[in-house]
Amino acid sequence: MTSHSSSEKDRVVIFDTTLRDGEQSPGATMTHEEKLEVAELLDQMGVDVIEAGFPIASEGDFQAVHEIAKRTRNAVVCGLARAAFKDIDRCAEAIKPASRKRIHTFLSTSPVHMKHKLQKEPHEVYEMVIAQVTRARNYTDDVEWSSEDGTRTEIDFLCRCVEAAIKAGATTINIPDTVGYTTPEEYYTLFKTVRERVPNSDQAVFSVHCHDDLGMAVANSLAGVRGGARQIECTINGIGERAGNTALEEVVMAMKVRSEVLPWWTGIDATMLTRASKLVSAVTSFPVQYNKAIVGRNAFAHESGIHQDGMLKNAQTYEIMTPESVGVKQTSLVMGKHSGRHAFVRKLEDLGYKLSANQLEDAFVRFKALADRKKQVQDEDIEALVDEEIATAHD
Ligand code: KIV
Numbered sequence: 233m234t235s236h237s238s239s240e241k242d243r244v245v246i247f248d249t250t251l252r253d254g255e256q257s258p259g260a261t262m263t264h265e266e267k268l269e270v271a272e273l274l275d276q277m278g279v280d281v282i283e284a285g286f287p288i289a290s291e292g293d294f295q296a297v298h299e300i301a302k303r304t305r306n307a308v309v310c311g312l313a314r315a316a317f318k319d320i321d322r323c324a325e326a327i328k329p330a331s332r333k334r335i336h337t338f339l340s341t342s343p344v345h346m347k348h349k350l351q352k353e354p355h356e357v358y359e360m361v362i363a364q365v366t367r368a369r370n371y372t373d374d375v376e377w378s379s380e381d382g383t384r385t386e387i388d389f390l391c392r393c394v395e396a397a398i399k400a401g402a403t404t405i406n407i408p409d410t411v412g413y414t415t416p417e418e419y420y421t422l423f424k425t426v427r428e429r430v431p432n433s434d435q436a437v438f439s440v441h442c443h444d445d446l447g448m449a450v451a452n453s454l455a456g457v458r459g460g461a462r463q464i465e466c467t468i469n470g471i472g473e474r475a476g477n478t479a480l481e482e483v484v485m486a487m488k489v490r491s492e493v494l495p496w497w498t499g500i501d502a503t504m505l506t507r508a509s510k511l512v513s514a515v516t517s518f519p520v521q522y523n524k525a526i527v528g529r530n531a532f533a534h535e536s537g538i539h540q541d542g543m544l545k546n547a548q549t550y551e552i553m554t555p556e557s558v559g560v561k562q563t564s565l566v567m568g569k570h571s572g573r574h575a576f577v578r579k580l581e582d583l584g585y586k587l588s589a590n591q592l593e594d595a596f597v598r599f600k601a602l603a604d605r606k607k608q609v610q611d612e613d614i615e616a617l618v619d620e621e622i623a624t625a626h627d
């Protein structure tokens with residue numbers, strides 16, 4: 233891992249929306265207490281902005297945002313609001329106790345959304361952008377405006393709306409890939425173009441918000457940062473609408489591990505990533521897939537003999553980051569039919585056995601036979617077969 237630039241211009245704001253977009257995943261509802269627990273952990277791990285909920289959506293959401301606003305010590309607490317004054321007022325009420333507060337207000341700008349969802353003409357949408365941001369600015373000087381379905385929005389109209397939002401007082405401009413449609417090259421160009429064409433663009437922080445419908449949310453987010461965005465909206469374990477959002481742990485570790493080509497940095501304490509992943513999985517009852525990058529249970533597990541042999545010689549042969557760096561105690565060499573003699577010998581040492589060469593040979597044959605029958609061989613299985621070998625051995 234190479235050291236990152238510490239320049240402020242390369243600092244990326246981590247905006248966590250696990251409690252808002254994440255909770256919008258069908259089936260991921262969290263209780264009030266669970267939300268407070270997640271928010272506390274996000275705050276401890278160095279998340280810059282916690283999007284705590286959508287206060288107008290329900291009394292429960294309002295109460296959760298309100299309580300998180302009271303308790304959060306470091307992070308900015310943010311609530312979501314549509315382009316309706318009643319939403320913005322309710323959101324302002326919910327975040328009121330926070331020492332640092334943000335209103336995030338959004339409006340669709342793409343032709344398909346304006347025509348079918350909003351049933352409004354572009355000039356009406358344009359006026360609504362100004363009105364919503366102006367309303368939000370009455371409550372806080374930290375206002376984020378999002379052009380929903382931004383990646384399918386006509387570029388001239390997008391630039392006009394962004395310029396108007398900044399003029400009305402928006403301090404963060406988010407251009408979401410709401411439907412997970414864009415590609416890295418396209419998203420990079422979008423940010424570059426908007427920042428170049430909008431005359432007051434230097435008065436706002438630009439933000440990426442990606443969905444994973446085509447599996448490109450993390451790559452797209454990093455491409456947007458290359459295009460000049462300095463905020464990433466993401467969720468723990470990548471939970472979120474449909475295929476989910478950008479996974480926080482993945483973008484953070486990508487920037488840490490590949491800092492020579494992704495030269496940006498965040499304030500996240502990466503050693504807390506595994507804890508956060510486990511907590512979010514437990515409270516949402518969403519299992520983390522075994523092979524999930526960074527936090528999956530196989531992310532630091534090796535079964536094949538060739539890999540285990542390499543790992544025993546030097547961990548850098550098959551690991552690009554240490555398990556400790558993301559809060560995992562140690563690498564695990566999983567014993568199975570692909571495991572080799574070296575790993576077996578190491579396992580016996582760890583379990584406290586000293587066998588003669590012949591005993592070892594026999595035990596290894598027994599182990600391979602067992603591994604062919606069982607998917608994974610546990611320590612107890614190895615202990616049993618070695619004890620049997622010792623009991624029946626003649627040397
Ligand atoms: O995906 C999206 O467009 C959103 C907005 C509300 C920011 O979640």
Ligand code: ZN
Binds near residue numbers: 408410441443473
């Ligand atoms: Zn979203």
